Amino acid sequence: AQKVTQTQTSISVMEKTTVTMDCVYETQDSSYFLFWYKQTASGEIVFLIRQDSYKKENATVGHYSLNFQKPKSSIGLIITATQIEDSAVYFCAMREANNAGAKLTFGGGTRLTVRP
Amino acid sequence: EAAVTQSPRSKVAVTGGKVTLSCHQTNNHDYMYWYRQDTGHGLRLIHYSYVADSTEKGDIPDGYKASRPSQENFSLILELASLSQTAVYFCASSGLGDQDTQYFGPGTRLLVL
Numbered sequence: 001a002q003k004v005t006q007t008q009t010s011i012s013v014m015e016k017t018t019v020t021m022d023c024v025y026e027t028q029d030s031s032y033f034l035f036w037y038k039q040t041a042s043g044e045i046v047f048l049i050r051q052d053s054y055k056k057e058n059a060t061v062g063h064y065s066l067n068f069q070k071p072k073s074s075i076g077l078i079i080t081a082t083q084i085e086d087s088a089v090y091f092c093a094m095r096e097a098n099n100a101g102a103k104l105t106f107g108g109g110t111r112l113t114v115r116p
Numbered sequence: 117e118a119a120v121t122q123s124p125r126s127k128v129a130v131t132g133g134k135v136t137l138s139c140h141q142t143n144n145h146d147y148m149y150w151y152r153q154d155t156g157h158g159l160r161l162i163h164y165s166y167v168a169d170s171t172e173k174g175d176i177p178d179g180y181k182a183s184r185p186s187q188e189n190f191s192l193i194l195e196l197a198s199l200s201q202t203a204v205y206f207c208a209s210s211g212l213g214d215q216d217t218q219y220f221g222p223g224t225r226l227l228v229l
Contacts, residue, residue: 103164
């Protein structure tokens with residue numbers, strides 16, 4: 001069965017610095033997809049970035065990038081030049097390619113606080 | 117970008133009562149999902165559907181039913197609401213293949229008393 005673990009429950013950083021959030025996953029499939037979502041203070045869940053397991057290049061979108069280490073089953077989210085509005089809870093999620101229904105399994109989340 | 121709406125946005129229900137949560141998407145997505153989120157935790161899948169008039173059980177289906185009357189609409193039904201079903205419920209939709217990123221609705225906060 002697939003499993004996603006985020007060991008950091010909360011992180012606090014100064015504005016304009018770089019932060020990395022960790023995520024490790026377990027899967028029996030050789031092909032899978034990894035996602036990061038942001039949940040804002042209002043509760044809204046926003047898709048940020050994805051990494052397909054067969055791609056060797058780390059995905060980058062705006063000031064979000066991924067550190068995909070397949071041998072370690074790890075997918076870290078890196079936020080550069082953090083802003084106050086980056087304060088939120090960040091969820092890592094995985095979908096196995098052979099997973100009927102395209103179901104996602106979520107980690108428990110990491111709360112990021114960006115201080116001025 | 118995906119547009120998923122949910123109604124109601126919040127609801128107070130009595131134990132043993134029937135609750136229906138509705139979800140509507142305007143993106144022509146085949147897949148729709150219902151998740152629940154408990155305070156301080158991640159999301160867990162309750163039911164999902166990949167075509168109208170068909171639903172599938174997710175990881176925690178007990179106590180819930182789902183209905184997909186059309187491609188755009190997906191409902192979650194609590195026939196006999198219980199205290200343990202107090203949570204925030206999120207609907208999501210996605211396409212197929214490379215378009216399979218899930219996009220979420222704003223959530224429905226349900227309080228069962």
